[in-house]
Amino acid sequence: MTWLYELLSQIGYHHPLHPPVIHIPLGLIIGAFIFAIVSRVFNRESFAQTSRHCIVLALMAAPVAILLGLMDWQQFYNGAWLLPIRIKMILSGVLIIMLFISWIVSRKGYRALNRRIVVYALCMATAIAIGFFGGELVYGPKKAIAVSNDSSLARQGAELFAKKCAICHNTDSTEDRVGPGLKGLFKNSLLPVSKKPVSEDSVTNQLKTPFNQMPSYPDLTDEQIQSLIDYMKTL
Structure with missing residues (x-):
């Protein structure tokens, strides 16, 4: 699906597809739980019906979000089995199963509202956990990036590297993460993957x-x- 990302890049969209879409099922799951609670507190069956609609829509939207996540995983992480990704995959499978169970329970109507609240709460907890590990993947603790000279431009590069590159590249070793480790990059004769001569132009x-x-x-x-x-010259 590289062609899709290239097409989106041409119209100015350079980001992963999963993050903006995943908010849809997550929001619907939270909404289902809230509407079910309101239905119980105020004894209003109409809110219970709305909570069921939220679960049905979440069950429809979640597979789409998961598919886009798998596409992003291949495009931006080269299919690397990072721990947060593995956990997210497991939790996503659990969430789909629980959403299906929620749909079955919701078909029993208002009389099963208490059970629905419990199942919705479990769905919401799973969704929150998925969001947490998504955050860990992007914003989780990274090794400190140090600059060994006083160049202000290199310091700016270190900050930019931390935002855009550190998730995939080690700076303190040559071991692969998602991409190759970059320690000593400009001390080598060839780039690690393309094997082109190391230079600023390359x-x-x-x-x-x-x-x-x-x-890109x-x-x-x-x-x-x-x-x-x-900055990379300082590694």
């Missing part, structure tokens, strides 16, 4: 028109690219 080309499955960063300015290069 690194710039890798950022703009990457070799293999690394995502056409939105980076020349100054930002230079800051990344200056």
Whole structure:
């Protein structure tokens, strides 16, 4: 599905597809729980019916969000089995099963409202856990990125690297993470994957028109690219 991401990139969308879509089933699950609670508190069957509609819609939307997540995993993480991704996959499977159970229980009507509240709460807890590990994947603790010289441009590059690159590349070793480790990159003669000669031009080309499955960063300015290069020279 690389062609889809390339098409979206041409119209200015450079981000993963999963994050904006996953909010739909997660919001519906939370809504189902809230409406069920309101129905119980105020003894209003209409709210229970609304909670059931939320669960049905969540059951329809969740597989789409999961599919987009799998596509993003291949596109942006090269299919790497990172721990948060593995946990998210397991929890996503659990969530689909629980949503299906919720739908079955909701068909019993208002008389099963207490059971529905319990199952909805479990669905919501699972959804929150999925969101947590999604956050860990993107914003979780990363190894400190240090700059060994006083170049302000290199410091800017370190900050930019932490935001855009650190999730996939180690800076303190040559071991692969999602992509290759970059320690000593500019001390080597060849780039680790493309095997092109190491130079500022080759690194710039890798950022703009990457070799293999690394995502491109056409939105980076020349100054930002230079800051990344200056930072990588310190590794």
